[in-house]
Amino acid sequence: MEYLSSDKIAVIDLAAGEVEELELDEELVAQRIGGAGITSHLYAQYQDEDPIVLGAGLLTGTLVPASSLAVATGKSPLTGTLVHAPLTQYAGQELKYSGFDYIVIKGTAPEPVFLWIHDGIADIEPAGELWGAEVWQAVSQVRAQMGDELIQVLGAGPAAERGSDLGQLMINEWASGDRFGLGRALAAKKVKLIAVRGMGLLEIAEEEDFLAGCLELLKAVKAGAWGGRQGLGELGAALGYDDFAAWLEPKLHRHHAAFNTPFAYLGFLMLEGDPKAMNEPQADEPGVLVGDPGALGALKALGLNVEEAGDILKACAKAGLDAAGVAKVCQGRGITAAADILAALEDISGPVEGLSGPFSTWAPLGLAPDEASWRRRMAVAHVFGLDPIFMLMAPELSEDKLVELAALGTELEITTDTLEAVVEAIAG
Amino acid sequence: MGIKIDPLKCIACMACELACGYHRDDAFALLSSCVVVYRTRERKDYFGVVLKEEDSLVIARPEGLEVKKIGAAEEDSGGGDASAKPMLLREACDLCEDRDDGPLCIQVCPVEAVYQD
Structure with a gap:
């Protein structure tokens, strides 16, 4: 070829x-x-x-x-x-x-x-x-x-x-x-x-x-x-997530795009330091990159704030867990508090x-x-x-x-x- | 007039880098590009663009632009991040002089982060 x-x-x-x-x-x-x-x-x-x-x-x-x-x-x-x-x-x-x-x-x-x-x-x-x-x-x-x-x-x-x-x-x-x-x-x-x-x-x-x-x-x-638009907030609004942009705002840093993709849907949640600061963060691991609007929406639907959701997404990323699956399983088991979800990650599984x-x-x-x-x-x-x-x-x-x-x-x-x-x- | 970069508009999609590689090689490749998205600090969400011009490196960081004369830039790592081919060994930007439509990187940028005055 x-x-x-x-x-x-x-x-x-x-x-x-x-x-x-x-x-x-x-x-x-x-x-x-x-x-x-x-x-x-x-x-x-x-x-x-x-x-x-x-x-x-x-x-x-x-x-x-x-x-x-x-x-x-x-x-x-x-x-x-x-x-x-x-x-x-x-x-x-x-x-x-x-x-x-x-x-x-x-x-x-x-x-x-x-x-x-x-x-x-x-x-x-x-x-x-x-x-x-x-x-x-x-x-x-x-x-x-x-x-x-x-x-x-x-x-x-x-x-x-x-x-x-x-x-x-x-x-x-x-x-x-x-x-x-x-x-x-x-x-x-x-x-x-x-x-x-x-x-x-x-x-x-x-x-x-x-x-x-x-x-x-x-x-x-x-x-x-979608020309001229970007971000998880826009995407969440299109998906019918209530007040998604406002919910994200306190921790949202920047958006970027997947390779050669005109719409930037990858959003970084800055969990340490000022999310609006543009200089290089001092912390080695200040936040988490989110490219899964469904996972974020599901965590929001559990009643979590963006910081709590970000903490869970970061923990899932380190453990290598599908956060959307985690949200679904936790919802099914009636686990909705951030601390309880984080505790459940150690042995969580499907179906x-x-x-x-x-x-x-x-x-x-x-x-x-x-x-x-x-x-x-x-x-x-x-x-x-x-x-x-x-x-x-x-x-x-x-x-x-x-x-x-x-x-x-x-x-x-x-x-x-x-x-x-x-x-x-x-x-x- | 050289190419300008607005680092806060940039979404790190690398379209400019790919376009520049096409201009150099008449194929798709990234090693010859004179405009490069630096992205090794992804864990901090810290990214920007480096452009090699004839006499200088333009480093478009999120907090602002820095221009280093080539002689001074040689004293450090090359003004960017780790990359397969150091910026200083790459050809300088020629503004796609063989193209009637001007620099290809400007044409492919989806957010007008790369532009000319």
């Missing part, structure tokens, strides 16, 4: 401690496009060894607006079914430029390990003291060990290691869109984390036309309903009611007109590698335009019929 690709798949056999490298067949891309289209194909190929398959979308890491997404495909400990966990922030582009398009992690390691993916090399390394470490400590440690502060870490926390099915696949120190307990699935393989660094280069088939298409899409997005389907409701259903259109947008986002939340906000990122860019970028015959078949295959 020559374009928008590193032309390589890593198949990591944990039991044998071996890595096999395969070429990414153009024919496979022409049939399944990318992202969840191909991770699900690889999952089926190695199904007997219970794999987790990581992959970027065909357009991840390009100038197509919202090109932030990577996908983790595997069997959810919570639902027992095949799921696609969305991984945004900087994880998608880092994976895309790592020298691998897809990474199949199969079997179980005899001893705890971590995976080091960089420069077209996939290594299996002993986890050592990383195993058992809380998430933030593990992120610092692996970056120090590898000597690169820009490494992106997809990892499991202590909650996942102890078998909690709320154990999320984290992105660095922060929550991801994984509602399915894939952190637990990773830890069950005796893999603590996957450290990824991407410094590669992606060739483009028709580069000038591709760029022109990207700029046209960005222009359309900026002129759209979580109402989970179904292959896509995460981290990208809120409330941003779509109905469930069918939500599912379709999720499928398209997970195939092309586009931010699922932004895909719900930006109808300008139309299927026709994305198919056109996919064909321009690769010189492959990718059509709306191709997309239709892939959507059908992954969304049912």
